[in-house]
Amino acid sequence: MATRSNLKTILFDLDGTLVDTAPDLSETLNRLLIRHQLPPRSFESIRPYVSHGSNGMLGFAFGVTEGDTEYVDLRKEFLDIYENHLCHQSQLFDGMDEVLDFIEASKLSWGVVTNKPDFLTRPLMQELSLEKRCACIVSGDTLSQRKPEPAPMLHAAELAGSRADECVYVGDAKRDIEAGNRAGMHTLIALYGYIEKNDRPDHWQADGSISKPSELIDWIQDSSSYV
Secondary structure (H helix, E strand, C coil), rough: CCHHHCCCCEEEEEEEEEEECCCHHHHHHHHHHHHHHCCCHHHHHHHHHHHHHHHHHHHHHCCCCCCCCCCHHHHHHHHHHHEEEEECCCECCHHHHHHHHHHHHHHCEEEEEECHHHHHHHHHHHHCCCCCCCCCCCCCCCCCCCCCCCCCHHHHHHCCCHHHHHEEECCCHHHHHHHHHHHHEEEEEHHHHCCCCCCHHCCCCCCEECCCCHHHHHHHHHHHHHC
16 A cells, blocks of 8 residues: 555546546547437536547447447547547646646656547647646556556556555456456546446545546545555
């Protein structure tokens, strides 16, 4: 278990943890629905599925899974639309800018581990002027494995120059916490993120949770978080 003195790196999931991408992804899904002559869905109904990426959103709106014949074409259409609407409304969650400033002022590093493909991840980080601030970006296709496998987490720690037990991973999905735990990192649930009604975060075996980004500062400062 890490101690306060050896915490070096804070790693974030991207969608639903670091950046509020739901408005742009919701608009993308509705554009696709309209293109297929289907009625758009409400933002509130789409939001919980955003953390599951295109798979989750297409499953919600079209009832398809990766094994269905129409899935590949629908996913390509979805990603093509999204690539052109990547950062119209997406922004850091309220208070996250102050969190990043605090991390950097504390001489800690931070990075991103996401299942989002790299051709979408890096342009989004660039648009938000985050790419040059972070120590690492590990996307869903950086390695052959992705979350909930621990390999992306361990790769991020290595890129940041830290051991796994010197990292805390913050995410809003069960696979985030599973990946962090399997890698031997601290894990925190971002309860403000894209959590579905039927999710059971209390069963995810995280080390803790935060209901808003600013609480991460308290967690870092609180020595009891590291014992």
